[in-house]
Amino acid sequence: MPPVAAAVSTREARRLETRARLFDAAVAEIGRTGLGGADVSAIARAVGVARGTFYFHFPTKEHVLAELQHSEEARIVAELEKRSSPPSLESALSDAVAEVLVAERRLGETIFREMLGLVFSSTRPAEAQLDEHPLADYVLGVLTRAQHEGALSASAQPRDMTVIFLNGMFALLTTLAASAGTRRKLLDQYVKTMVTGMEAL
Structure with a gap:
């Protein structure tokens, strides 16, 4: 050289x-x-x-958090993609929630809550948009496949449903101050409700 x-x-x-x-x-x-x-x-x-x-x-401390979120989402997706295809849309979304909870335990409460708070913050770096996130891409793929297989209503908009699902999950994770078991039950109910709504469109 x-x-x-x-x-x-x-x-x-x-x-x-x-x-x-x-x-x-x-x-x-x-x-x-x-x-x-x-x-x-x-x-x-x-x-x-x-x-x-x-x-x-x-440029800002928020850029550190946004980069951490991207790398954690990439890790979550890598874990999800190691598995065989879930038997249902509900199972696929439940698996995604489960891996997010694993990330919460790995990162610790403070980092995890700050990272989630950034999702809804006006100081979020402009380049860190939801549709550029690995987890959003993964969920969009799950919903698109479900629609092609007839498990999701033909009138549903997978991209819109992805944003609604993830924002709802992030909001619940940010605000739920219950025990781990109770939180998981509430998140499971959230997934079930979302899937029912998407199927009924």
């Missing part, structure tokens, strides 16, 4: 390493203090860089 190319490659590797360390430090800080309390100076100190370096990589 020519010296100039090698230098560029080394510089890019360092940039990516710094970005990854800032991302991890920011997630840890948000997990400790919440998004509003997260201190960018503390994040930068934890990585040993100047405060401005954080903003070079992430």
Whole structure:
């Protein structure tokens, strides 16, 4: 490799390493203090860089959360796609809810709630739209297949139903302050109600 190319490659590797360390430090800080309390100076100190370096990589703290949400949704979808096809639309959506709950346990309550809150926040990065999310793409695929198989009403709009389903699920997860068992029962009922409504359209 020519010296100039090698230098560029080394510089890019360092940039990516710094970005990854800032991302991890920011997630840890948000997990400790919440998004509003997260201190960018503390994040930068934890990585040993100047405060401005954080903003070079992430325009806002919300960008960190949006990126975390995208990676978590990609992980959820990867887990769902490992399974054989569920026998029904209700089973498929219930499986999606179950994997979201696994993500909640993995991330911890503070990070998870901040991430969900960002879905409905006016400060959500403009480029992080719902229809660009792996989980939205997965649910849209489930609903589209169900419609082709005759399990979903021909008059249903899969894209609209995807937005309604996910926003409703996120809202319930944000507001339900019940035990884990009770929350799961309520979410199962939500899935059943949604499926019944889509079938009845």
